[in-house]
């Protein structure tokens with residue numbers, strides 16, 4: 001492997017990539033492989049496979065893969081007229097939940113990798129306006145993105161098999177499906193009994209060795225945890241090593257970007273950050289790629305105010321931070337007669353996509369996909385804390401008996417749903433709360449559209465029907481309530497052809513700053529059906545290709 | 557995907573006093589204290605932090621939350637060593653709540669049963685009292701710690717010989733092979749069979 005370069009901060013590199021997550025990892029690899037000098041600035045640490053554990057206290061309760069919430073508080077409110085508050089102690093996760101470190105949230109994600117369907121890109125044209133929302137078409141089509149989905153399949157590493165409703169694909173999956181689990185078998189049984197069409201869950205997890213990485217060993221500590229095998233296709237495993245192998249990509253960790261600064265011509269010149277010792281540095285660059293996710297990319301632009309950009313960098317449209325979408329969801333839990341042993345292997349092996357499209361007969365916009373999985377009840381502590389069906393004892397001999405019987409016999413079915421884009425849902429700068437570096441905290445304003453909640457409830461009804469048809473011994477619903485946060489951070493720097501209603505163009509270039517590209521979940525125009533990352537990465541491959549062409553032509 | 561609802565619920569049922577952020581603040585202390593507790597548990601050494609009477613009360617409460625039945629309970633699994641390490645280390649913040657709350661409980665014990673300490677009562681009396689305080693912070697915090705002491709990595713001080721995991725049927729192996737459970741077994745048997753005639757070819761994808 002080539003030695004890692006160390007670029008001087010005062011000399012311009014070709015690209016600075018801010019954030020090394022699902023999108024940033026792809027950008028770092030693509031741009032360095034294309035021959036450019038790249039500096040990646042990542043606020044979190046550089047953990048490797050051997051640093052990951054199965055420690056429920058450290059990873060789940062302390063959240064050691066995320067930022068410390070005492071140093072990096074976030075605030076939440078449902079509506080713009082309310083005052084946002086730091087969620088009370090004990091409420092657990094931050095409103096905008098992501099992992100900080102090389103690989104970003106791709107390190108601890110579940111790995112459900114669903115392509116969008118053609119309809120996702122043009123629903124506004126097909127369905128018409130939805131009042132009070134920013135419902136719009138994407139400025140690109142499925143057909144344009146298809147080659148890049150295929151690159152995600154092959155270069156990131158996705159296992160699967162085509163399903164009956166899938167969008168057309170130009171190449172088969174690189175590796176076969178992961179072995180079916182009991183939750184998948186039960187979903188399949190229940191769905192078939194209802195005449196539905198269960199299919200293999202495409203997962204960003206290797207079922208067979210591929211690209212020099214090993215297959216999954218089914219350790220079971222997958223969702224929420226980092227993979228000790230490099231079998232989960234995080235960018236940490238799949239992209240970063242290849243970026244570093246070019247000898248042109250320097251990854252600086254513990255470096256928190258504070259703002260972007262432009263020159264007299266309005267071009268980004270310096271990326272200002274605090275290094276691992278807390279010392280302010282400025283990396284000079286020819287172009288900047290903002291891949292800090294749907295919360296932090298928006299915050300960074302809003303923090304980068306100047307005389308030329310009084311409301312934040314590239315925010316002439318006022319759309320930076322707006323149109324946040326979390327993907328609505330619902331969860332249904334069930335117990336079965338015989339052991340499932342869901343503490344083994346990956347989360348999901350089967351999904352049901354029969355309710356993907358909006359059906360106007362339902363009376364509301366939206367659709368989604370259904371998956372079966374243990375959720376958090378495959379972890380001993382969380383199961384004991386909250387896995388017992390409502391109304392049953394939570395301490396004493398009967399509680400113990402229930403734990404002994406049902407730790408191995410439980411599963412959940414999730415409805416993963418659309419969220420409508422609305423300007424009132426946003427990431428903004430909190431006027432009072434600051435982080436440890438003195439930056440205004442991320443303020444999340446969010447209230448689901450009634451159609452989002454209706455979709456989630458509809459999907460839950462389907463889940464209940466499937467679990468009943470599969471012969472569940474007992475089942476219960478988590479009540480669908482308005483979101484107070486989420487791990488899908490979408491829409492806050494949307495792409496579009498019109499500079500008045502979008503932040504970046506169809507190639508991710510900021511409308512107002514020619515050498516600034518925003519490439520991450522923030523670019524989404526619509527939310528898709530609940531698994532955004534495959535599309536985030538397909539967009540990243542496409543963006544990198546375009547940027548490479550433009551840079552070579554001297555057009556960046 | 558979404559786990560936050562379930563996790564939020566967990567942290568709520570956990571206890572008002574215990575939160576992710578608060579644990580985070582205590583974190584550097586955790587590993588050191590845990591190591592000590594694990595050693596104390598294995599060598600059956602005295603506790604490092606809790607006094608004998610309060611330890612006996614906490615352990616008695618834990619033993620009602622997860623009692624010994626035909627399988628070991630909280631006492632047998634060594635939950636008190638986890639509690640000792642946690643209260644003396646990464647959960648130090650709860651001590652301010654726990655001590656006066658326990659004193660309050662023991663005042664009731666004295667008034668109603670004429671005994672000095674909760675741990676001196678019989679199981680029925682203990683259950684009656686705990687039933688009255690089960691939604692309060694003392695009980696909820698001890699429940700949370702009992703569960704952690706039962707099911708966290710043994711290196712945190714509890715879960716002696718992985719007895720907590722054994723009663724769940726959880727096996728901490730890293731490598732598994734299909735079949736994983738009862739319901740997927742037939743699929744794998746089928747997949748391994750030499751010839752497979754699927755009547756449902758169109759919608760049946762890959763094993």
Ligand SMILES: Cc1cc2nc3c(=O)[nH]c(=O)nc-3n(C[C@H](O)[C@H](O)[C@H](O)COP(=O)(O)OP(=O)(O)OC[C@H]3O[C@@H](n4cnc5c(N)ncnc54)[C@H](O)[C@@H]3O)c2cc1C
Pocket residue numbers: 018019020021022023024041042043044097098099100101102103104105106108109110111112113114223224255256257258291292293294296297300487488489519520521522530531532533534536557559
């Ligand atoms: C538990 C969990 C499970 C999930 N499961 C799935 C799933 O099954 N399927 C799916 O499609 N999606 C899933 N997701 C969502 C998925 O992880 C995200 O959509 C994806 O990672 C977003 O990619 P991104 O590049 O936009 O941002 P991220 O992956 O969040 O990367 C952003 C990176 O930028 C860094 N950064 C931020 N601000 C700064 C700054 N100022 N300076 C320097 N660095 C900075 C961050 O530390 C981070 O590493 C899951 C998420 C979570 C939390």
Ligand code: SF4
Pocket residue numbers: 205206215216217218219220221222223225226227228229230231232345346
């Ligand atoms: S289940 Fe497989 S992919 Fe997931 S963490 Fe374990 S080995 Fe890695």
